[in-house]
Amino acid sequence: MSYKYGTPEWEEAFKKRIQERIDAKSEPFIYFSPEWLGLWEKFLQTDPKYKEVAKDWEGVVVLHVQKNPDCGVDQDMYIHMDLWHGDCRAIRYVPAEVGKNSAYVITGSIERWVSVGKKELDPVKGMMQGKLKLKGDLPTIVRNVKAALRLVETSADVGGKFPTELDPEEVEIFRKIIKDITKDFSIN
Numbered sequence: 001m002s003y004k005y006g007t008p009e010w011e012e013a014f015k016k017r018i019q020e021r022i023d024a025k026s027e028p029f030i031y032f033s034p035e036w037l038g039l040w041e042k043f044l045q046t047d048p049k050y051k052e053v054a055k056d057w058e059g060v061v062v063l064h065v066q067k068n069p070d071c072g073v074d075q076d077m078y079i080h081m082d083l084w085h086g087d088c089r090a091i092r093y094v095p096a097e098v099g100k101n102s103a104y105v106i107t108g109s110i111e112r113w114v115s116v117g118k119k120e121l122d123p124v125k126g127m128m129q130g131k132l133k134l135k136g137d138l139p140t141i142v143r144n145v146k147a148a149l150r151l152v153e154t155s156a157d158v159g160g161k162f163p164t165e166l167d168p169e170e171v172e173i174f175r176k177i178i179k180d181i182t183k184d185f186s187i188n
Contacts, residue, residue, distance in 0.1 A: 005095055005186045014092060014185055028160045030174050031117055032065060032077060032110075034181050037091045040158045044088035047154055051086035054147035058084050062099045064107040071110050071163035072174035075188065078105075081151075093187045104136035114162045117155050124148055 003010040018038035022029075029036040044050050063079040078099025082089040099105065106123070108116070112131055115121035124145050126132040134141065141148060166174060182188050 002183065003185050005098070010185060017181070017184070030166065030170070030177075031114070031155075031160045031162050032073075032079070033160075033174065033177055034093070036158065036160050037079065037093070040155055041088055041091040043154050043158050044091075044151070047150075050088070050147070050150045050154060053086075053150050054083065054144070055086040057086075057144045057147045059104065060102045062094070062102040062105045063113070064099060064105050065113055066107065066109050068110045068163070069175075070171070071166065072171040073110060073163065073178060074175060075178075075182070077178070083147075093181065093185070095187050102135075104134070104141070107133040107135070110163055114164050116152055117162060119152065119156055122149070123152055 003013050018034050021033075021035040022038050025035055029039065061081045061083060063081070065073065065077040065079065067073050067076050076096060078094050078096055080090070080092045080094040080099060080102065082091075106127065108126070108131070112121065112126065116123050116126065116132075121131060123132060124141060127134045127138060127141065161170075163171075163174060
């Protein structure tokens with residue numbers, strides 16, 4: 001069944017699907033997979049350090065992961081993070097038109113996001129150096145640098161397998177996961 005994005009039915013079905021995927025699989029999950037996003041969301045929701053350093057941040061941040069078929073990502077992915085004064089209300093895939101129109105959109109290749117996840121690339125420095133593209137107000141991000149860095153730390157704490165490290169069989173599994181979720185939840 002396909003759900004219409006933005007409806008309560010969509011949200012409920014999405015949360016249910018993510019929890020089912022988490023319960024059915026064993027870790028490590030693949031970075032940016034639905035179950036990995038679900039674990040990251042839960043981690044942020046219970047992380048006291050994030051709650052403290054992000055208490056002044058309010059608003060949505062979208063991570064735009066550019067497509068890379070070699071890693072199983074056949075279309076750009078937009079990961080919507082609803083962040084509000086230290087609370088992570090939700091992390092969801094969203095349709096491109098929703099992601100592109102958010103106040104803060106950080107765009108990078110999957111390789112750049114892997115560098116961020118491995119803590120090889122500081123995301124704020126990456127934006128200032130043009131390695132990650134920011135749509136939004138950079139001074140606001142800089143004022144909240146501790147919150148941004150804690151987001152990266154927590155993504156590493158969740159762990160997982162990076163899409164750039166998948167063998168060919170795993171790439172095809174990841175491709176199918178992304179294809180199914182985008183189809184079932186009208187995310188394209």
